[in-house]
Amino acid sequence: MESAASRAGNAAGKPSRLAAALKHMKRDRQLLMLFIPCLAFYLIFRYGPLYGLLIAFKDYSVFQGIWDSPWVGLKHFEKFFSGNDFALLFRNTLLLGFLNLIFSFPFPILLALMLNEVRLKWFKKSVQTLSYLPAFLSVVIICSMVIDFLSPTHGIVNKIIQAFGFEPIYFLGEKAWFRPVYIISEIWTNMGYESIIYLAAIAGIDPTLYEAARVDGANRYHMMRHITIPGILGTVVVMFILKTGSMIRIGYEKVLLLYSPMTYEVADVFSTFVYRKGLLEANFSYAAAVGLFEALVALVMLLAANLVSKRIGGRGLW
Amino acid sequence: MVGQPRFTLFSLINGFLLICVAMATLYPVWYIFVVSLSDTAHVVQGKVFLWPKGLNLEAYREVLEDSKIPRAYLNTIFYTTLGTTINLLMTAVAAYPLSHKDFFGRKWFMLMIVLTMFLNPGIIPNYLLVQKLGMIDTFWALVIPNAIWTFELIILKSFYESMSSSIREAARIDGASEFRILFSIIIPLAKPALASIGLFYFMGHWNSYFLPMIYLNDSVKYPLQVVLRDMLIFNEGNRSNLVDAAALAPQALKNATIVLSMIPVLMIYPFAQKYFAKGVMLGAEKG
Structure with missing residues (x-):
């Protein structure tokens, strides 16, 4: 150029x-x-x-x-790596990001495949429109819903649990429940609008392939199995690599609203820690060191994802 | 699909599952609406599910009479309008020179811009910069430090590039300045793309709570989402003593506020979906 x-x-x-x-x-x-x-x-x-x-x-x-301000070299990094903070944050961030990736990734694809099988135009359109409504809601509203629905006193989920004769569960106060709650709410929020990408990939498949298959006597299952799924596989792989690369960028704005001292042990991730240490406790230098470390990890993961994408698909992500 | 039976077992199950998906997305929003219209006593006892119980508009009256909420609403409208305008103007202008294949230093400028997608210095350095610039506790902190989103800039640049250059050339030969070409030819022609990225900017401002929370100290300046967040945290704090149902009293008030905050979003949402889908697609292609 x-x-x-x-x-x-x-x-x-x-x-x-x-x-x-x-x-x-x-x-x-x-x-x-x-x-x-x-x-x-x-x-x-x-x-x-x-x-x-x-x-x-x-x-x-x-x-x-x-x-x-006086130079102190790597003091903050040494403190970070020698204390308990590093192991805890690294594990929480990576685990939450990884579990979220694995569990939420298939849903938009499934939704797109299911919508693709619908023959009634108005029905398909209505379901699709509703499905990405959550993408328009703020994280505060979504967390408010989560808190209300899971409330031990008046939440609908606990009402159902009690109807079956079990004790109510204080979901947001129990460590074991934090990750499932976070991931399910992420699926609910993102499933619809991420399916747009896969629906577009499906729309891009050559319709003559389906014609030919029908002539050969293929049913809908055969067509999905041998035309639709292979047709979107490239998009699926690229999306997966892209998401792996940005895996540790946890939606900390959501974590901040859902966690509490009771669940810090599993819920605290790099960004929430940086926010608390830096802005709430005014420990700027230490927080900046942790933030810098997080940025480096994120960068390495993104570069690695790009490398893998180039190896597999012959093209990088950018 | 001519000649195939319309309702096979498969399509019935598929349809049923999709109805479940639609219900699962709709119900929480509906529930908020129902609670906002219900009597608080019924809500805290967990008796409200599908329809309002003890139907009343009390919560909405309280919202209007509240000392913080109406002002927060106006603040949100102000920040969103100003912010989106600045975003669109900055992005529309910035994308133009970059869309010229032989623009001076284009390669370096693009590198400078794209690199920022990988370098994320984090919350603290951004905060220190905003502080240094004296923007803490002013609305400028919400609109200037994120005046351009790199992703939307690249999307718009690609859109400009895809536009036919013949009108541009003709205008240039007629002696029009680049400024004139941009504002009277390019921007009017790029309206669909601007609507698409404008939607994302709008949603970003309307729904943001984190930046206002860290940059604004004076509660008079809080936007709606920060006030809502304070209500959440308030309930959160009181939820540990489970017996104290009265602590949950602002339920209806909170949900009425949420409903009011969702109104503009729900109003544009059916019309915006075309632009929304386009934005997601453009993003995916660029990504």
């Missing part, structure tokens, strides 16, 4: 390369003017915070500011 200007520059050596660049800039001056707000935004708000990461290696004090 080399421009004519820079190609001319390459041929004529350095000084005229600069001249060519200047000429190019002059030609694009109006576009560059339009680009200034965007450039400023990215430099200040996306690269600017990287400077603030320095405090992970300092003892940050609000009064001294970022630059004048």
